[in-house]
Structures are given as structure tokens and as C-alpha cells.
Amino acid sequence: MLEQxxxxxxxxxxxxxxxxxxxxxxxxxKSSCRYQINNTIKSCSTFNDLHQALLAYTHKKKYIVQKGIYLLKHHKRRFDIRVMVQKNLRNKWETTGIIGRLSHPERIVTNYHNGGTMISFEKLLSEHLSPATIAGYKSDLRRLGAEIGRQLSTAxxxxxxxxxxxxxxxxLHPWVLEVNTKPHPYVFRMLKDKSVYQKIRRYSLAYGGMKGKSK
Ligand SMILES: Nc1ncnc2c1ncn2[C@@H]1O[C@H](COP(=O)(O)OP(=O)(O)O)[C@@H](O)[C@H]1O
Ligand SMILES: [Mg+2]
Known part of the structure; x- marks a missing residue:
């Protein structure tokens, strides 16, 4: 996969x-490779070296290898998007929140618990798209979210x-990295538009989703 x-x-x-x-x-x-874990970068001269180093780190836990995506950047920091999708009050899948996550400058992940910052989708995309195109892109992501909800529901x-x-x-091509089944709704409280979190909460309360979720 690395060669590919x-x-x-x-x-x-x-x-x-x-x-x-x-x-x-x-x-x-250089016919070599390098890998980064947290904020440490190490180099390896052969695939075998790399394999040994990764085995020592991953131990016996199960891992997946995924094609890497070169994420768009905002002020030199990588970002990705969290799309919240919920069953609405009519029991249909609806995308209720879209928010950007900006990585810490030295990190390879955008997660909030790893130094990431939540930031509005419009602000992040404004460097890359015109305002009219941003709105269209956002509705494409909304459709993608609802479609994933409908599809996963079948299983x-x-x-x-x-x-x-x-x-x-x-x-500007979107790629699904991961689908979480227990997403944190609280990140959406950071948006200026309070109606987003209010809707997420309303739907969540209707199916009992806020129970046991801490901030
Ligand atoms: N294939 C990938 N290409 C680029 N960045 C990725 C890739 N997979 C994960 N990341 C980055 O790492 C973060 C964490 O990965 P993720 O698969 O969401 O695991 P977790 O369950 O720990 O959140 C992502 O939000 C993204 O910033
Ligand atoms: Mg994740």
C-alpha cells in the first residue's frame, strides 16, 4: 500500500x-520511509525495518492500514470534517451538524482530545471555495451523511x-475516514449558530441518546 x-x-x-x-x-x-506517532517522526531504511518498528509499537493489537489522504490545510494546520447524522423525529436519517476540526500544528490527527480545535466549516473552506460553492459542498456532505445512515441501518x-x-x-474530493456509532454531540455547542446543537439535543433526547454521555 505504501508503494501504491x-x-x-x-x-x-x-x-x-x-x-x-x-x-x-x-x-x-531516498528509497526510505518515515513514520510519525504523536509528535515524534522516525525514519526507516527498509520496509522490513518499518515492519519491525510498527510491530514493536502495535504489539498484539489489531490495526488497519488505510490509504492516506493529504488533508487540506488552514494556516498550515491540517483539517477534516465531522458530520453528525441522526434519526429525526420522523425516524428518517438526517444530517444535523457539520463542523471542522483543525489539528494541532505538530499532530497527524485532528481529534479534539489530541490538541485539535473545532472551527466552523465555512471558515475552513473559505480559503478553498467561493461562498456559493461552500453552501453546495455542505449540502453534498449532508446527503452523504444521510445516505451512510440509511445504508448502515440495513445491517x-x-x-x-x-x-x-x-x-x-x-x-476537494471527500473521503470517509471513519464512522463512529457513539459520537459526542457536545462539540457542536462551540458553533455560533446555537440552533445546530439545539436540534442535535432535541433528536437525541427523543431516542434517549444523551444518557450516559459526559462532556
Ligand atoms: N487515511 C487517513 N488519511 C489522512 N488522515 C487520516 C486518515 N485516517 C485518520 N486520519 C486522521 O487521524 C484522525 C483520527 O483517525 P480516526 O480514523 O478518526 O480514528 P479515531 O477513532 O481515533 O478518531 C482523523 O480524524 C484524521 O485527522
Ligand atoms: Mg475519529
Whole structure:
């Protein structure tokens, strides 16, 4: 995959908060590679070296390797998008919140618990798209969210809410990185538009989703 994509993410199967996530890059001009865990970057001269180093780190836990996406940046910091999707009061999947997450400058993940900052989608995209295009892009993401909800429901009919992590690459193509089944609604309180969180809360209370969720 490294040869094929140039960069991959290696992630624990049951991870949260960006913990244990590794970014690996292949450097063809030097025929070597480098990998980053937290804010430490190390280099490796052969795939075998890399494999040994990763095995020592991942131990016996299960990991996946995923094609790496070169995320768009805002003031030199990477960002991705969290899309909140819920069953609404008519029991239909509806995207209720979209928010951007800006990584800490030295981190490879955007998670809030890993130094990330929540920031409005419009602000992040304003460097890359015109205001009219931003609105259209946002409704495409809304449709994508609802579609993922409908699709996953066919296998997991009891699902009520999803938090989808979406990467946007340099060509503005969206990629689904991860779908969380227990998303935190509280991140949406940070938006100026208070109606977003109010709706998330209203839907969540209707299906009992706020129970047991701490800030
Ligand atoms: N394939 C990828 N390409 C680029 N960045 C990624 C990729 N996978 C994960 N990331 C970054 O790492 C973060 C955490 O990964 P994620 O799969 O969401 O795991 P977690 O369950 O720990 O949140 C993502 O929000 C994103 O910023
Ligand atoms: Mg995530």
C-alpha cells in the first residue's frame, strides 16, 4: 500500500480520540520511509525495518492500514470534517451538524482530545471555495451523511446516530475516514449558530441518546 499510495495511516481497529494512529510515508527519492506517532517522526531504511518498528509499537493489537489522504490545510494546520447524522423525529436519517476540526500544528490527527480545535466549516473552506460553492459542498456532505445512515441501518437497524469523519483532499474530493456509532454531540455547542446543537439535543433526547454521555 505504501508503494501504491505513497502515504498510509495505520490505525487501531478499536481506537478513539486519535490514540495510537500512525502516519507512514514512502520517500522514493531516498528509497526510505518515515513514520510519525504523536509528535515524534522516525525514519526507516527498509520496509522490513518499518515492519519491525510498527510491530514493536502495535504489539498484539489489531490495526488497519488505510490509504492516506493529504488533508487540506488552514494556516498550515491540517483539517477534516465531522458530520453528525441522526434519526429525526420522523425516524428518517438526517444530517444535523457539520463542523471542522483543525489539528494541532505538530499532530497527524485532528481529534479534539489530541490538541485539535473545532472551527466552523465555512471558515475552513473559505480559503478553498467561493461562498456559493461552500453552501453546495455542505449540502453534498449532508446527503452523504444521510445516505451512510440509511445504508448502515440495513445491517444495524438499531442505530440512531453516527459521527462521520470526512477528509477533504487537495482536489476537494471527500473521503470517509471513519464512522463512529457513539459520537459526542457536545462539540457542536462551540458553533455560533446555537440552533445546530439545539436540534442535535432535541433528536437525541427523543431516542434517549444523551444518557450516559459526559462532556
Ligand atoms: N487515511 C487517513 N488519511 C489522512 N488522515 C487520516 C486518515 N485516517 C485518520 N486520519 C486522521 O487521524 C484522525 C483520527 O483517525 P480516526 O480514523 O478518526 O480514528 P479515531 O477513532 O481515533 O478518531 C482523523 O480524524 C484524521 O485527522
Ligand atoms: Mg475519529
Amino acid at each position: 499510495y505513497g502515504m498510509v495511516y495505520v490505525k487501531p481497529i478499536s481506537g478513539t480520540h486519535g490514540k495510537g494512529v500512525i502516519r507512514v510515508e514512502y520517500l522514493p527519492e 444495524y437497524p438499531r442505530l440512531k446516530e453516527l459521527g462521520i469523519d470526512v477528509a477533504i483532499d487537495k482536489k
